Amino acid sequence: MYSEPRDPAAVSGQRYSLHGETMGTRYSAVFFAAPDLDAEAIGLRLFAAVDAVDRQMSSWQPHSDLNRLNAAPTGQWLSVPAELFTVLEAALQVSRESHGAFDIGVGALVHAWGFGPGQGRVDEQQIDALRARPHRPASDVLEIDPVHRRVRKSAAITLDLSGIAKGFGVDQLACCLAGLGITRYLVGIDGEMRAGGSKPDGQPWIIAIEKPIRHLREVMGVMELDDAAIASSGDYRHWVEHHGTSHAHTMNGARREPAANALAAVSVVAPSCMLADAWATALLVLGESAGIELARVRGMEALFVLRDGDGFQTLSTSVGELSGDPQQSPGLATRS
Template identity: 70%
Template sequence: MGTRYSAIFFAPDGIDESAIGAALLAAADKVDRQMSTWKSDSDLSRLNATPAQQWVEVPAELMTVLDTALRTGVESGGAFDIGVGDLVNAWGFGPAGPTPDEKQTSALKRHVHKPAFEVLEIDHVGKRVRKRAAIALDLSGIAKGYGVDALARCLDGFGITRYLVGIDGEMRAKGHKPDGQAWAVAIEKPLRHVREVMGVMELEDAAIATSGDYRHWVEVDGMQHSHTMSPSGRQPARNRLAAVTVVMNDCMLADAWATALLVLGDVTGVELAQKRGMDVLFVLRDGDGFREVSIVDGQRQP
């Protein structure tokens, strides 16, 4: 997935750390082999390459992610959409290369887009998927979160009850440290070119995911464009939000919803988070600085 994974855990003396390390690597590698658009032989790439109307058998893990992605797409009103692979590539964020293709981005902006939940059909009994129309799928907004959950399940399998696992900015915690303290996760200030801590969030039996416009972006004609795509606008999302951090029980959903809320913006996104009773930290660009909007159990905090 083009990044690192980490696992910090407390376990009894004598536990086979090499076996745990090997299992964690296998868990992360399995997600990468199934869901990466950067691997031409991944299951996702195979699905993308298959013509419309043809059924494709997919592994159970990939089917779970696809199913969750489509459901989140519906619940977010299309703000979360895995059918934006063409946009991701055209803007230079995919395997096609790091340079935006102006001709292609202009053409895609005029293109009538159908969201993935209208195009993709899942046959749970037959464990297969088909596209009703041509579409390029990209799981960048959900696969890392699923990978974090896979790392957590791996440690659960070893009977480990106190850990913090993560892939990039997505993390999941279980239990607490031996001294009784919760796991502390730093929240970065959404600054480009600089890494600076804005605050710290404590986690215990919860997952956290952040989406923002400040780590992966391109500059075109003096304007900076985020890697997060607006499905309806057919271009990179552009609003007042610099970052969205979501806390949920599992990281796959937190990852997807952080992306969806970032796309929706500081008005519609905040309203939906409140309506759904979510725990979310919105960071808005406010002049030369930032302003925070915190939602806890759906209630806006003073």
């Protein structure tokens, strides 16, 4: 039986590329779908998805739901939007599982070290005051009520979601496309990425891994991603100079200071970008010994980049295995 050859675009789908601004940076969405799709309408839905995350979870927007929670009296239950509740619940879980390394209760530290609104000025007086009193992580202070979707604080605390909200925003982009029946996509916000399926030809999505060098955007290698998410945390994007020493923006709550160890960057692959984002932060705080060991014990897929003199050493973990050559680590198709 003879049949007319089908339009390749109708078989594999047309390639679309949309992007916009959010959370002080940019989001992107590349996907394959029917050629007659209303790209403008989808673009509006994508923006609405990430804008809702920003309005709820931003430390920079005075009237965000996060800042409303920060300003709420202790002991008072406060209802919060479903998206914010999801992120708070996940943050507390990762905090417990990382032995407090991931802690959203470091907002006061973030501000004191000059990384919050009004950034750039280190407040030594505030830093000394924070060091003088015991630090209580958010997992000890924040109580959540899943039934009524509300939270309350047992003590004054300033929450900061910069280590997890961006990843959740990526997941929201993915959910937006999936809700429209689009299954082949790559979405991201400032390097945090999530892939849906593979490309129409069956090939995985290729993700560039940056070399952790300040003032320079250079690719260290690439990673293949298929129905998974990846997020990275490092000391090379945001930092301050204080008394001749450079301090990165990721906070070690237990020590009440910026994380400082041999790790330059950590990338984590996980089912959701929210979890990848939080775990990349946690492992960076834990450092080159405890972080790598925890990732190995948990069977996580993670890539660690350690500073080694003027160069870098890479180690990767996957399903309980540790490798000094990322090419040999199953699940992490990284090539240097």
